[in-house]
Amino acid sequence: MxxxxxxxxxxxxxxxxxxxxxxxxxxxxxxxxxxxxxxxxxxxxxxxxxxxxxxxxxxxxxxxxxxxxxxxxxxxxxxxxxxxxxxxxxxxxxxxxxxxxxxxxxxxxxxxxxxxxxxxxxxxxxxxxxxxxxxxxxxxxLQQPKDRALSDGLIGMNAYMYGKNIYAAGEIGHASMGIRVSGCAGIELIAMLKGNHIGYISNLSPWDYAAGLVLIEEFGFKYSDIEGKPLTFSKREYFLAASPTAYTQIQNDFVHKS
Amino acid sequence: MxxxxxxxxxxxxxxxxxxxxxxxxxxxxxxxxxxxxxxxxxxxxxxxxxxxxxxxxxxxxxxxxxxxxxxxxxxxxxxxxxxxxxxxxxxxxxxxxxxxxxxxxxxxxxxxxxxxxxxxxxxxxxxxxxxxxxxxxxxxxLQQPKDRALSDGLIGMNAYMYGKNIYAAGEIGHASMGIRVSGCAGIELIAMLKGNHIGYISNLSPWDYAAGLVLIEEFGFKYSDIEGKPLTFSKREYFLAASPTAYTQIQNDFVHKS
CATH class of the missing domain: 3.30.540.10 (Fructose-1,6-Bisphosphatase, subunit A, domain 1)
Incomplete structure (x- = not known):
């Protein structure tokens, strides 16, 4: 309680x-x-x-x-x-x-x-x-941000994943309006809550995302590990959070594109 | 006058x-x-x-x-x-x-x-x-920031140059303490003036850097096009500004490394 x-x-x-x-x-x-x-x-x-x-x-x-x-x-x-x-x-x-x-x-x-x-x-x-x-x-x-497509928003990124195109992060960035790198998961999750960014891709430990998940879930964002599996809260994991539309696009058109 | x-x-x-x-x-x-x-x-x-x-x-x-x-x-x-x-x-x-x-x-x-x-x-x-x-x-x-080496500071970057390793921007980023991407030249140049970042690498037009150059020069930073030539103020150019030590390292150890 x-x-x-x-x-x-x-x-x-x-x-x-x-x-x-x-x-x-x-x-x-x-x-x-x-x-x-x-x-x-x-x-x-x-x-x-x-x-x-x-x-x-x-x-x-x-x-x-x-x-x-x-x-x-x-x-x-x-x-x-x-x-x-x-x-x-x-x-x-x-x-x-x-x-x-x-x-x-x-x-x-x-x-x-x-x-x-x-x-x-x-x-x-x-x-x-x-x-x-x-x-x-x-x-x-705060007001819940609008659901927007990947091509219509900025996305927060881990610089290394973007640069090395890990899980197509580079391509995802190019399909968006642009990437931003702040060096702080909290700042990136705040940017989503404010409607400034449509998503965030990074490599995170549970304390990096636990508080943010409660808030972005309340605002209807989707999240998981980058492959679409539930986050385990037990180790560092590749992390994806995004608006419902952008989340589906990232999963279907990039991460699981065959 | x-x-x-x-x-x-x-x-x-x-x-x-x-x-x-x-x-x-x-x-x-x-x-x-x-x-x-x-x-x-x-x-x-x-x-x-x-x-x-x-x-x-x-x-x-x-x-x-x-x-x-x-x-x-x-x-x-x-x-x-x-x-x-x-x-x-x-x-x-x-x-x-x-x-x-x-x-x-x-x-x-x-x-x-x-x-x-x-x-x-x-x-x-x-x-x-x-x-x-x-x-x-x-x-x-403001107080003039300390001169610091590339390995001792954060550096602002154009995401595309970093991702594609243009003029070794990716390697320069990895040699630093980390890159930051704000999407605004003014914000990046302010970060240098405050001593938050040691440098900035991007692809800029004259109105993106003209005001900032006056201020970073006053604080002893070095700047030029990425190859070390004077900026022309006539077109979009690959831009480098950094602390004196980091500027020399970027020129000698990355851009002109043979």
């Missing part, structure tokens, strides 16, 4: 975490490499995650947590209530740009997305909503 | 044009194709250009004008004082996103950039400055 009380709590935690991040940016950020030279983590990622986990443990001690950093990055099952957290989505942007990064929190129950929060910290724009609740930016309710 | 009076006038024109654009976005925007289905122009591009040209003709009747739309897109020479205008840079974003576009104005004298203005309309951020004047965002003076 989720509740209005839980929504308000999460919003308060996010505001507090964002205030901490904004102050931290003015001080020293310690950057480390994870799997390779462009896979970064900072002390702020870790401290933000610790802050959020402490809150969840205090208020919802029986819940499970899946989160990007420090040993929380796998989970046995999605049974019960599960919190899925990316403390800083777009760490490269956080380090290089000091903007264009998000905090993301999702609440799932038995594998079903109930609440999603994507917070663009430096713009102070919190996109949030839930199953049958609608989608909001801060206090303002 | 440019003057403080001219700077204030241009800032006033830009504010007036931006107010017109913001109102127009709420009303009907008429979109037309130019050379192909992704090369768009709107009535707002044309009306904004007409507004700016009227101002220049009134206040500086002897000056020449080079501008993107409606027959102003070539100029016989850069002799004397020349205004170079892009009324809406990033028209695709303007149409699809209703944000991430700029108004750009440059003042050149005998081919030398004197003043540059890049106005991110929806963020209400005016980046401006001039030769020996410094670079400002609204009223705040």
């Amino acid at each position: 989720t509740s209005q009380k839980m929504i308000v709590e999460i919003q308060e935690w996010l505001k507090e975490a964002a205030a901490f991040i904004r102050v931290s940016l003015a001080n020293k950020v310690t950057v480390s490499q994870k799997s390779n030279r462009t896979d970064l983590v900072t002390n702020i990622d870790e401290e933000t995650q610790t802050f959020l986990i402490k809150k969840i443990n205090k208020y919802y001690p029986n819940d499970s947590i899946l989160a990007e950093e420090k040993g929380f990055d796998t989970i046995e099952s999605l049974d019960g209530r599960v919190w899925i957290i990316d403390p800083i989505d777009g760490t490269m942007n956080f380090v290089m740009e000091q903007e264009n990064f998000c905090i993301m929190i999702a609440v799932y129950e038995n594998g079903v997305g109930k609440l999603g929060f994507i917070y663009d910290v430096m713009k102070d724009e919190l996109y949030w909503g839930g199953k049958d609740l609608g989608v909001f930016v801060n206090d303002q309710k | 440019t003057s403080q009076k001219m700077i204030v006038e241009i800032q006033e024109w830009l504010k007036e044009a931006a107010a017109f654009i913001r109102v127009s976005l709420a009303n009907k925007v008429t979109v037309s194709q130019k050379s192909n289905r992704t090369d768009l122009v709107t009535n707002i591009d044309e009306e904004t250009q007409t507004f700016l040209i009227k101002k220049i003709n009134k206040y500086y009747p002897n000056d020449s004008i080079l501008a993107e739309e409606k027959g102003f897109d070539t100029i016989e020479s850069l002799d004397g004082r020349v205004w170079i205008i892009d009324p809406i840079d990033g028209t695709m974003n303007f149409v699809m996103e209703q944000e991430n576009f700029c108004i750009m104005i440059a003042v050149y004298e005998n081919g030398v950039g004197k003043l540059g203005f890049i106005y991110d309309v929806m963020k209400d951020e005016l980046y401006w400055g001039g030769k020996d004047l410094g670079v400002f965002v609204n009223d705040q003076k």
